[in-house]
Structure formats: C-alpha cells, structure tokens
Amino acid sequence: MRIASGGQKRQYVQKMFERIALRYDLMNRLMTFGQDLRWRRVLVREANLPRAGRFLDVATGTGDVAFIAAEGTDQPDLIVGIDLVPKMVHLAHKRAKKRVCHREPVWMIGDTMCLPFASDTFDAVASAFLMRNVTDVVAALREQVRVTRPGGRVLILEVPRPDGRTFGNRLFRLYFHWIVPVLGWLITGDKNAYKYLPASAETFLTVGQLQSIMKSIGLGELYHYSFMFDSVAVHVAIKPHKGT
C-alpha cells in the first residue's frame, strides 16, 4: 500500500478515522491483546505530572490517554484532549458520560500542526499513535514542544518501523501485515484502514531515528521503553529551560 504525503495524507487519515471511529476501541483491544491500555498507562505515568499539572493529549481519539491522566487528578479541567476528527472527539465525550467517576477532560477539535494554545502552557504533552499519521514529524514535534513549559515533558507512544532484528520482531511483522488487516476488515468492515496501519509503520522512523529528531530539536534527557518484541515504544524527553 502506498502512503500519500502532504495534504493528501492528512485528508486520507481524517477520512479513515471517521470511518472506523465506532469500532476503533474494540479493534485496539483485540489486536494488542488488551496491552494498549498498559502502554498508555506507562505514557501517563512517565508524564510525571505535578499536583494540578496541565496535561495535553494530542490526537486524543476516543480519549484513552486523557481519561487515564484525569484519573490521577481532582482537576480534570486541566487535562485537555484534542483531535482532528470531530467524530472521535464526540465518542470521547460519550464515553465520559458512561464512566462512573465523572472526571471528564476538556475536549477540543484541532490540528496538531497548529495547536490553539499559548507557548509554555502544559506540564506534559503526550501523543499516542499519532506521529505516523502526520505529514511532517519534525514540525509536529516542534509544535508539541512549543506548548510544553520549560522543564516539562514531551511523550510519544508509537509503533516504530519494525527492524526485524529478533525472531519476536519478525513474528510480529508477519502478524501485523497478515492477521491485523483481516481482523480489521472483519471488525470495522473497512478493507484499507488496517492495511494502512502496518504500511504507515514501515514508512515511519525507527526508535533511534525518532530519538535523534527529538534530540535535534533541543529535547533533553531522552529515554524510551519498548514493548511487544520492540513493536511499540514510549519515548520520553524533557524540554530544557531557556538558556540551558
């Protein structure tokens, strides 16, 4: 499958998530054997939010990351989830209404390439499974860094380009390319969305390449965690204070 670039890619991604929105959560749980929530918890834990910390979940989708962040605060209005696709945000809001604890984050519709926030606003800015989908990784990352306060954290949960270096990783690649698209088709009725997923990972960056980009735009104290045969990674970095 060929991945479009620029405006075409943005439009493709937008339409795809509109189509699969209703089955998105179910598909996540099934294809990751329920592990996806654990990865998101690691992402939020590593945000290391202070009391009354401000947290931005970029490309919140149906809100999983924002909900986890809201669990840990009594000020859920300081947790913001933003996404390009109104249908995903609408589902996040619907899910909040069904939850027992009414800690609903603030939902917004917007593009990660141009975030509607002042510079240095958030204590932590996180994205889960976004960066493969953007048209310009460096520009998206710069925008996330801009709205993070100095000393705050920038976090990325993403599927890196599989390196096939271990038997487990090669096995995962087979699963990702052959089983996931069929499962996705059966669950969502969409033939292409879950072909796009492995294809977008193949054209994405390796863990090392993404770390280099993070470093090159001035982020510091980088580290990462890898899961499921190195097929998923959580990257953590700190925005330096001015003049350091």
Ligand SMILES: C[S@@+](CC[C@H](N)C(=O)[O-])C[C@H]1O[C@@H](n2cnc3c(N)ncnc32)[C@H](O)[C@@H]1O
């Ligand atoms: C794979 S989903 C991840 C959703 C959520 N973060 C999660 O963990 O389930 C990717 C999300 O990125 C959103 N997205 C894609 N491009 C975007 C952009 N340029 N700005 C904001 N959101 C974007 C899509 O609408 C979709 O909800």
